[in-house]
Amino acid sequence: MNAALRSVVRSANYHGIECVGFYRGYQGIIENDFKPLEMRSVSNILELGGTVLRTARSLDFHKSEVREKAYHNLKSQNIDALVVIGGNGSITGANVFAKQFDFPCVGIPASIDNDIYGTDCSIGFQTALQTIVESVDKIRDTARSHNRLFFVEVMGRDNGNLALYSAIASGACFVIIPEKEFEITNLAERLKTGKSMSKSSSIVIVAEGNNYGPSYKIAEDLTEVFDEYESKVTILGHLQRGGSPVVMDRLIASRLGLFAVQALMSENYGNMVGIIKNETVLIPMQDVVDKQKTINENLYMLNKIISR
Ligand code: F6P
Numbered sequence: 001m002n003a004a005l006r007s008v009v010r011s012a013n014y015h016g017i018e019c020v021g022f023y024r025g026y027q028g029i030i031e032n033d034f035k036p037l038e039m040r041s042v043s044n045i046l047e048l049g050g051t052v053l054r055t056a057r058s059l060d061f062h063k064s065e066v067r068e069k070a071y072h073n074l075k076s077q078n079i080d081a082l083v084v085i086g087g088n089g090s091i092t093g094a095n096v097f098a099k100q101f102d103f104p105c106v107g108i109p110a111s112i113d114n115d116i117y118g119t120d121c122s123i124g125f126q127t128a129l130q131t132i133v134e135s136v137d138k139i140r141d142t143a144r145s146h147n148r149l150f151f152v153e154v155m156g157r158d159n160g161n162l163a164l165y166s167a168i169a170s171g172a173c174f175v176i177i178p179e180k181e182f183e184i185t186n187l188a189e190r191l192k193t194g195k196s197m198s199k200s201s202s203i204v205i206v207a208e209g210n211n212y213g214p215s216y217k218i219a220e221d222l223t224e225v226f227d228e229y230e231s232k233v234t235i236l237g238h239l240q241r242g243g244s245p246v247v248m249d250r251l252i253a254s255r256l257g258l259f260a261v262q263a264l265m266s267e268n269y270g271n272m273v274g275i276i277k278n279e280t281v282l283i284p285m286q287d288v289v290d291k292q293k294t295i296n297e298n299l300y301m302l303n304k305i306i307s308r
Contacts, residue, residue, distance in 0.1 A: 001051040001110050003250045004085050004123055006042040007257020008108075013039050015265060020079065024056035025086065026093055029070040034077070046250060049127070049242045055086075061093050064100070071101045080104065081264045087111035087122070088288075091272055095285035098270050106260045107272035107285055110253075112241055115159035117291040118283030119274025123256070126248040128155070128240045129165050135236055136170035136203060142232075143201035149191065149229035153215040155240050156207040160295055162240070163207035168303050172203040175303055176210045176218065179295045184218070188226035194308060195228060202229065255280055 005021065012019045019037045022028030035041075045052050060066045074082070081104035084094040091107040098105040109116040112128035132154050143150045152172070156162045160177025167175035174190050176182050187204065194202055206215045215233045222231065245253070252275060259273045259280040271282040 001055075001085050001123060001253070002042075002045040002048050003245060003253035004108050004110065004257045005037075005051065005053065006046055007254040008083050008085075008261055009037045009042045010039060011258040011261040015261065017261070017265075020077070021053045024054050024058070025084075025090065026058040026061035026070065027056040028053070029073055030058070030060055030066055032073045032077075047244050049244055051085075057089065058093075061097075067097055067100060070097070071103065074103070081106070081269075083108060083260050083264070085110050085123075087113070088116055091116065091285055091288050095270070095289050098285065104264060104267075104269040105285070106263045106269065107288070108253075108256045108260050109272060109274060109288075112162065113156050113159050114161040114165075115156070115293050116272075116274075116288060117293045118272055118276075118281075118288050120276050121248075121252055123249055123253045124241075124245075125161070126252070127243060127245045128162055129169065130246050131240050131243055132162065132166040132205075132236060133169045135234075135239065136166065136172065136205075139234055140170075140201075140203060143203060147200045147229065149202045149204070149231040151204050151206055151215040151219050151231065151233045153206045153208055153233065153235040155236070157209045159209065159293065160207040161293075163205045164295055164299055164303065167205040167307065168299060170203065170205070171307055172205045172303075173199070173307050174202075174204045175207075175300075176204065176212065177207045177295065178209045178211055180300070182210060182212045184212075184221045184225060187218075187222060190308075191222075191226055191229070197308070199308075 009019045020034045021037045023033045085108040094105045094107050109119045110123035112124040114125035116122045154162045163177050219231045256273045272288050
């Protein structure tokens with residue numbers, strides 16, 4: 001997100017537009033907590049994880065009267081437009097706010113889950129994937145040496161993209177995601193087949209939002225039908241949400257930042273910027289809110305075919 005912020009500020013500056021940054025997202029607007037941002041305010045943040053403006057899941061912003069206060073704060077500071085960087089919750093907030101006050105807003109998709117409709121990739125996804133795959137590579141050393149089965153639980157509240165992409169890139173033999181029904185017997189079958197083909201250890205990637213249950217329950221239930229491996233569970237948790245952004249995230253964020261400023265300058269309000277097939281695109285925020293990002297079935301099939 002810092003790379004996106006830097007790009008927005010510098011692109012605006014290039015076009016002679018002044019910027020301020022609100023701390024903790026919508027909460028900062030509600031509390032009039034902001035600071036002016038110029039060229040040098042965003043120096044040396046490109047390589048930092050998280051966001052220097054900090055963030056919050058603002059429940060207050062769900063209330064119409066609180067949004068009214070936010071609107072008056074913006075007006076009193078002569079702020080003409082908002083660039084909102086965040087996930088589905090943030091884009092939904094921007095959409096509601098833009099419509100309620102006819103206020104110029106543009107959204108930039110940022111979520112490690114890559115669960116935002118209208119863009120191939122949201123900011124943070126690539127970095128989180130890198131962390132997951134590097135972690136699984138390390139876990140595999142124990143799995144291989146001890147002939148163990150590892151369940152590695154990754155983030156993804158409602159969406160299995162982190163799990164699916166990392167399963168392919170780390171060579172996991174099975175992936176459990178919210179978009180697919182899961183039965184313990186399917187996993188047992190897959191592991192049995194692996195064993196019969198001389199597989200001595202296995203990795204299963206579990207999306208936290210899967211519809212069966214937590215990894216510990218999956219591991220426990222599995223032993224009832226298949227107990228030829230000693231199994232272990234690792235939950236990667238917030239490790240996945242931090243760290244210096246990888247190259248692709250810095251590139252995506254930089255491109256989207258400039259494009260968001262251009263969208264505001266050309267009065268293309270009410271849109272989210274995204275990247276589809278490597279081209280920057282505008283998507284109405286209403287579509288982002290109404291539609292759901294689906295998983296790529298080809299990738300799901302790919303994992304089934306090659307990870308045995
Ligand atoms: O929305 C992104 C996400 O990373 C989810 O995958 C995860 O469940 C959640 O955030 C964790 O959020 P928090 O840090 O607020 O618990």
